[in-house]
Amino acid sequence: MKGIANRNRTQNCHRTAKIYKHLQPLGESDDTQAIINKALSGNQIAFSTLLDTFWNGVYGFQLKRTENENDAEDITIQTFSKAFDKLHTYDPTYGFNTWLITISKNIHVDLLRKRKRNLETGGNQEAVKKVLDDSPSAEDQLINEQNLANLLQHIKKLKPHYQEVINLRYFKELSYADISKELDEPMNNIKVKLLRAKKLLAEVIKNGQ
Known part of the structure; x- marks a missing residue:
């Protein structure tokens, strides 16, 4: 009986461990994190790579959400603009695409609020010198x-x-x-x-x- 009880406890522990593992936030891949690190140092190619890699995911998400190509594109542009501006705040514990989608959701909500108040959709006018310098690509x-x-x-x-x-x-x-x-x-x-x-x-x- 003790043997059966021990096996049951072991199986329960394994199941609990698996469940706990699934509850943990999925971090970003090493390759993507390496590109993010390069972007943080001001590397233009890294910014371009991030944009090319994650553009379709954000745009597709917003296209379903807004059902409007122009709105989806504008929100996606603003999403990457804000993400590149705040790249130093990104937590690599979570997926980069998840972070971008979260930013895009907030921008969409702000857009709806501003439209409801009949105000222009403006943005932060501060220039971010690190993002996309003038060096030729x-x-x-x-x-x-x-x-x-x-x-x-x-x-x-x-x-x-x-x-x-x-x-x-x-x-x-x-x-x-x-x-x-x-x-x-x-x-x-x-x-x-x-x-x-x-x-x-x-x-x-x-x-x-």
Whole structure:
């Protein structure tokens, strides 16, 4: 009887351990954390990698939530803008995507509240110098290698708000600060939007080659 009782206690302990394990927050993978650490040091490629890796997850979540492509895109841009601004506060105990989704939920709630009060959807106007510096990326190089006629045709395939930031950055050669003033948007939003625009434009160029 004692043997049976001991086995039962052991089995119960194992079951409890399994349940407890599932209740623990899932941390981020070592690879993603390494990229986050590089981003924290100001590495532009790391920011770009995070945006490319997690964009679809956040955008898809908000598209289901808002049922509006423009709102979903705007919220996703603001999500990454805020996430990059507050990257130093991220707790690696939890998944990075979970953190981003939480931020996006809060932004969506704020958006609904502001619309309800008929106020403009503004944002924090402070520039974050670490996020997406002016050093050229692979996308910059690919874009610069195109002749003007081809480049203009490629740009026309982008959504209007992406065309706008590309035009201001590459043709009018405005700084992030000037584009921010021109479009009356937070500088960090401009940086994320431009990074996304360059990524999409590079894909259009590659597909057209």
